[in-house]
Amino acid sequence: MTTAQSADAGAKRAIVGISAGTDHTFPFTIDIKLADVGGPSAGLMFALGIYDKLTPGSLTGGKFVAGTGTIDDNGKVGPIGGIEMKTVGARDKGAQFFLTPADNCASAAKDTPSGLTLVKVNTMGDALAALKDIRAGSTADLPKCTVGG
Known part of the structure; x- marks a missing residue:
C-alpha cells in the first residue's frame, strides 16, 4: 500500500485512499x-x-x-420505460411470449397485442422457471400480467 500527499489546504500530510466498488471475475x-x-x-x-x-x-x-427488464447483482428484475412500445414491437416480430418486469405488468396489460402472452417476472429465477414451462408446453399456469398488476 502506498500513501499520497493530501491536496487540502494547510500542512501537507500523507493520506491513504480507499474506494469501495463491485467487481466480478468470471472464468470466461x-x-x-x-x-x-x-x-x-x-x-x-x-x-x-x-x-x-x-x-x-x-x-x-x-x-x-x-422480454425486457433491468437486472441487479441479486437477479432482481426491475421496471423499464416504454413497455407498451416494446410489446408491440416484439409481437410484430413474431414473439409469442414476453417476459415482463412485475412492476410494468399493469401498464403492459392495458393494451396487450393480440397473440402475445405477458409473463410476469420478479427475478431471473422467475424467468428461468417460466422458460422451463414454455419449453415443456405447460403455459396455462404461467404468472401472467393483468391490468391490476
Whole structure:
C-alpha cells in the first residue's frame, strides 16, 4: 500500500485512499456488442442469453420469447420505460411470449397485442422457471400480467 500527499489546504500530510466498488471475475470472457441498445432495459435478456450459452439445450425450446427488464447483482428484475412500445414491437416480430418486469405488468396489460402472452417476472429465477414451462408446453399456469398488476 502506498500513501499520497493530501491536496487540502494547510500542512501537507500523507493520506491513504480507499474506494469501495463491485467487481466480478468470471472464468470466461463476456463480449457483448450492442448495435442500437441504449440503457439497462435489456439486462434480463442479456443475462438469459449468457445463461443459455453456458447451459446445455435450448432455453426457449424453439419458442419465440421476447422480454425486457433491468437486472441487479441479486437477479432482481426491475421496471423499464416504454413497455407498451416494446410489446408491440416484439409481437410484430413474431414473439409469442414476453417476459415482463412485475412492476410494468399493469401498464403492459392495458393494451396487450393480440397473440402475445405477458409473463410476469420478479427475478431471473422467475424467468428461468417460466422458460422451463414454455419449453415443456405447460403455459396455462404461467404468472401472467393483468391490468391490476
